[in-house]
Amino acid sequence: MILYSKLSDDELAVLLRDGDKTAFSEIYHRxxxxxxxxxxxxxxxxxxxxxxxxxLFSTLWLKHKDMPLTTNISGYLYITIRNKIFNIIAHKKVISKYTDSITSFIDENNFTTDLIMREKDLASIIEKEINALPPKMREVFILSRRKNMSHKEIANTLGVSEHTVKNQIKSSLKILRTKLGLILYLALLLKF
Structure with a gap:
């Protein structure tokens, strides 16, 4: 009867390659x-x-016939475990990068979505306030800002003086600045 605990690593390796379960068990416990x-x-x-x-040991048993002829079983096991650890660490880094990438994308996408919603809200508020201007003032403002017409062109189109156009634009900007200033302040305050 063989006393496996007294065998050298080399002897155990040879027995393991031959499929000796007790040799495998001794290597495992060592x-x-x-x-x-x-x-x-x-x-x-x-x-x-x-x-x-x-x-490591499951793979060692399953591939015991393919185990290289080595005189250093401890070195073989150490190198194998080292490689498995490197694979785990590399896999964790890939997962971490992927997770960071997804998190970053979600954060940027939420920011972009939030920004788009705020722009739409702001455009809606501005449009509402422009529509609330007195009719003639609104018409002058729209011709000036949206149609890019000069004061002279607006005056000719509407049959009023350039001075009237200038005063209407000045008054509309003052009204919008006052109303939008308070509304924008409250809108921004409520969003945060």
Whole structure:
């Protein structure tokens, strides 16, 4: 009868390649603790380290026939666990970048949507106040600001003096500034 605990790593590796379950069990018990400590130090999560060790030994058993002929089983296990840890860390970085990207997109999209809504609200408020101007004043204002007509062109179109056009525009701007100033202040105050 073989006393597996007395066998060297090299002897256990040969037996493992031949499918000896007891050799596998001995390797597992020799190295699971030290590998778990190493994985825990690198990952910072006890359960995740435990899962990595479980995965390592599951893979080792499933692929025991393909295990390279090595005289250093501890080195082989260490390199394998190191690579698994690197893969986990790389995967976490990808997930983190993806999460940050999604969060950033959502934040920007919400900001853009909010900005568009505010612009529409503001345009609606301005239009409402322009429509509330006295009819002649509104007409002069619209010809000046929307049709880009000069004071002379407006005066000729409406059959009034340029001085009247100038006064109507000045008065409409004063009214709008007063009304919109208070409304915009309250609108911005209520939005935040």
């Amino acid at each position: 190295y699971k603790g030290i590998l778990h400590v190493h994985a825990y130090k690198k990952l910072g999560d006890f359960e995740e380290a435990k899962d990595v060790i479980q995965d």
